[in-house]
Amino acid sequence: MIELYYVSGSPYSWRVMLTAEVKGVPYTPHVLQLSKGEHRSPEFLKMNPRGREPLLKDGDFVVTESLAMMIYIDRQSDRTPLFGTDTTSTVRVFEGLSQVLFDCEKATLLLAEPTLYRSPNADPSEAIRKAGEKLRAELKIMDERLGEAPWLVGEAISAADIAALPLIMTIVRAAGKDVAKDLDLGLIPLDARFPNVAAWVKRMEALPGYERTVPPHWREE
Template sequence: MDSKAHKNNIEESPMKLQLYSSYISPPSFSVRIALNLKGLDYDYITVSFRKGDQRNQEFLMMNPMGYVPTLKNGDMVVAESSAILMYLEEKYPQHPLLPQDLEKKTINYQAINIVASSMQPILRIPVLSYIRDNVGPDESIDWAHRHLKKGFAALEKLLKDHVGTYATGDEIFLADVFLAPYLIGYPERYNFDLSGFLILSKLRDVYLMVPAIQNAMPEKQPDFPV
């Protein structure tokens, strides 16, 4: 192989994605699901909150909020799960995460926003830890239950006329990518009874059988405590 051909091969070889992640982060869980669905290989880079990695200047240069996940693709850095997922959808069209049908797409957008805007910010670990430490442990559980119930009730109502095998039909889309971490992790973590939400309970059972979700589970990640 001549030097020019060798150079072209190097230039054309895609760089491996790097995901700055934590096993305990639901938004990181969502991004791992999307990467798996799209068949994208990536390096998992642990951000340990116990060790304070989120406060390292190098990490804060990439994500000024000090949150995970953060995705690096060559010189491109994308912080925050919603932005990462939209970037992946634009950059890697294989296994589309949004339906072509406008009504179904709009339902996905609404479900995404219920999770990302109305539930995720007030159920973040720093928020619940602050309530636990400054108000009391029982109050942090009550807080989690109150907002899980409100968010899940809204999702149950939104999806009732659109649910199929998955949240918005018989294909797995972005609504499922956002929902799965909350339906799988939060009921167990906060002893929340999901049985009153028939649609979401059914979806949880389905999600647990999806390989892309199974491989993204917290216990499958390299930083999961053993």
Template sequence: MPIDFYYLPLSPPCRAAMLLAKAVGVHLNLKTVDVLKGEQMSPEFLKINPQHTIPTLNDNGFVLWESRCIMGYLVDKYAKDDSLYPKDPRARAIVDQRLYFDIGTLNESLTKCYYPVLTGKTKVIDEENIKDLENAFETLDMFLDGRRFAASVNLTIADFSIVVTVSTAESFGFDVGRYDNVAAWYENCKKALERFDYEEINAKSAKKFGEIYKSRLEA
């Protein structure tokens, strides 16, 4: 049976999970939840996910949310091997560390920097938040020194998560090219993810997301 996937195309976490599903060959039954219209607060959705967040996955009664957990679950259950999320404790720990860095530092800095404009709370970016985002990218650049991918010699779910964050930052106007290691890794990821519909799932949606942000910044 298809797996129900509650999402919004523009949502960065949704994009990451959708790319990963393509990579492991899982068909998702897409169900749009427009958080901009408050649909996540409907009684029907709250019964599925009381935390009312997207993406949310329902695999024949097993409900899970948080994109990074969803990606790990899909690899563990459906992938042909563990290369995207290795079972070896040390190798998996590095992947997890990169995922935690993304959610707790890189994406967190991105959200604080740009989302107040997206949500209409302000039309001015706080310079301190820009500095925090730059610091996060500097750390990512150090992580990627001498590495083709974020946590291994091959793609892992850490790359799926981080590439969506980086592409979103770029769509908002952040200069990713200032960081040599990040820029090289970014190009590697885009090429490696082409076969998983990177352009359709992530690049086009990131561009639309950026256009929305810029329109609200300039309004």
């Protein structure tokens, strides 16, 4: 059986877990505690010398990048093809994925860094404002796209949706922190600012197995 080493709340780990749930592929979870340095243990570094999460292990086969893990899991089941069914649809999926990974993800990390992981001695206001500006532009594009189709690349859920969802949830969480909320970034509430994105989030949350992927500590906040 597939083993997944992951960090709770990491968008990279979350997208892999959600892929497995959507595909109905079972896996054994191993939660990594970064505070304990488990990602830097000799055992883990032997599998991934970079010490990054997530990590997928299937027998002797090890995968260390989340997109590659998504592809590997997708190939394990015929249920709900996530990477297209022909040349055109596959190209569209990877086009959407590229936009998520290289545009939305970068902007999300710019917001997450000063809100969720910031130094207590630094004033993050300017960095947060700049991140908010970039994310408003990204979410506007996404909202327009989702006004034309139920999913990011058309009429069926794809890997682009799976990769995007954890980023959107991270944006909502980060924008809701006091240090960001007081700046009125124009990102939340989603249903008022970006209604099509908000409706898409509800469709994603209704997916079978979604609840099992939600970071437990996020529920407690």
